Amino acid sequence: MVCDRCRGGKAQIQRLRDRHRLCKACFFAEFEREVHETIVHHDLFQVGERIAIAISGGKDSVVLAHVLKELNERHQYGLELVLLAIDEGIHGYRDASLAAVKRNSSALGLPLVSLSYDELYDGWTMDRVVSQIGRTNNCTFCGVFRRQALERGARHIRANKLATGHNADDMAETVFLNLVRGDSARLRHSADVMTGALANGGTSPDETVHWLPRVKPLLYMYEKEIVMYAYWKRLDYFATECVYAPNAFRAFARDLVKELEALRPRAIIDTLTAAQALSRHADGVSAVGTVTAVKQCARCGYVSSQVICKACILLEHLRRGTGKEATHRHATRSVFSASDQTSCTESCAADQCKCP
Numbered sequence: 077m078v079c080d081r082c083r084g085g086k087a088q089i090q091r092l093r094d095r096h097r098l099c100k101a102c103f104f105a106e107f108e109r110e111v112h113e114t115i116v117h118h119d120l121f122q123v124g125e126r127i128a129i130a131i132s133g134g135k136d137s138v139v140l141a142h143v144l145k146e147l148n149e150r151h152q153y154g155l156e157l158v159l160l161a162i163d164e165g166i167h168g169y170r171d172a173s174l175a176a177v178k179r180n181s182s183a184l185g186l187p188l189v190s191l192s193y194d195e196l197y198d199g200w201t202m203d204r205v206v207s208q209i210g211r212t213n214n215c216t217f218c219g220v221f222r223r224q225a226l227e228r229g230a231r232h233i234r235a236n237k238l239a240t241g242h243n244a245d246d247m248a249e250t251v252f253l254n255l256v257r258g259d260s261a262r263l264r265h266s267a268d269v270m271t272g273a274l275a276n277g278g279t280s281p282d283e284t285v286h287w288l289p290r291v292k293p294l295l296y297m298y299e300k301e302i303v304m305y306a307y308w309k310r311l312d313y314f315a316t317e318c319v320y321a322p323n324a325f326r327a328f329a330r331d332l333v334k335e336l337e338a339l340r341p342r343a344i345i346d347t348l349t350a351a352q353a354l355s356r357h358a359d360g361v362s363a364v365g366t367v368t369a370v371k372q373c374a375r376c377g378y379v380s381s382q383v384i385c386k387a388c389i390l391l392e393h394l395r396r397g398t399g400k401e402a403t404h405r406h407a408t409r410s411v412f413s414a415s416d417q418t419s420c421t422e423s424c425a426a427d428q429c430k431c432p
């Protein structure tokens with residue numbers, strides 16, 4: 077069968093978004109054009125910005141780094157790209173994927189900055205966290221710590237924005253998870269292309285308290301096509317799943333997305349568009365992104381949406397040996413008692429801590 081685009085090459089892939097059959101060369105061209113369109117349409121970057129690319133060594137972030145480097149040169153975005161990797165301390169998994177990150181840094185000629193949970197969180201690697209709390213809910217710890225670690229790393233290198241490799245399937249999963257949890261606040265923003273300050277013309281990156289803008293240039297790209305891009309381009313990525321498998325809830329959302337995709341691939345993009353429409357209706361602003369009200373954590377001083385940030389709450393539970401309780405709704409109340417009240421800089425809602 078011949079390629080629907082060039083009419084010359086042999087068709088090797090049928091696109092999920094429009095069912096077009098393409099040869100390899102046309103698939104690469106279309107894939108890169110679509111990422112470029114996302115960047116331009118949502119105004120994700122400005123000339124002269126330093127962009128921290130969050131890279132784990134997995135397929136998504138390796139493809140992101142390669143495509144961003146390619147598009148930056150081809151379309152003269154004028155960006156300075158820096159790779160940022162977080163070592164969560166998962167033996168037999170992250171150590172191997174970080175080796176792939178280092179090889180990609182050399183192959184791309186992009187500088188690499190690495191931070192670890194070990195150094196940032198007082199020796200609390202994920203292996204150590206799991207040894208205390210077991211495998212249930214460990215993703216909550218990993219996700220909260222990683223979010224802050226990426227923020228800290230990106231600020232450390234004075235990046236203007238942080239780019240992550242979230243793809244359409246990841247984001248549809250998150251939309252479904254927030255929906256079935258009844259988390260309407262998160263649901264509204266779960267498919268935003270840009271979050272943090274500047275998303276809707278917020279504060280400049282030099283002002284103090286705000287989340288660094290985060291962008292997702294692969295948001296509209298299907299996971300299956302990212303895999304094909306990485307495979308056919310012979311990119312060097314680490315393909316193994318995390319040894320601490322996702323919790324049952326997330327695994328269910330993942331299966332649901334895959335089943336929907338098999339039935340009607342467009343359903344994935346429609347799910348994202350629906351969440352973006354909610355974002356627009358709720359805030360009366362563009363679905364490109366949102367600005368969340370932020371404070372500085374009263375304990376660690378990093379950006380937080382609460383008086384005491386989630387990372388500090390989780391860490392304190394771990395220190396006290398009560399890590400299993402840390403994901404309960406009233407975890408803050410149970411861990412920050414009278415002796416900690418002095419660390420609060422403002423009189424906060426009882427929900428966040430017990431200060432008077």
Ligand SMILES: Nc1ncnc2c1ncn2[C@@H]1O[C@H](COP(=O)(O)OP(=O)(O)OP(=O)(O)O)[C@@H](O)[C@H]1O
Pocket residue numbers: 129130131132133134135136137138160161162163164222239240241242243246
């Ligand atoms: N350890 C890490 N260091 C740096 N960035 C990370 C790390 N883990 C995740 N990220 C960033 O967050 C994005 C989404 O992470 P997620 O855990 O969903 O991984 P994924 O979908 O398997 O992506 P990947 O294939 O890039 O690992 C990644 O694409 C990457 O940009």
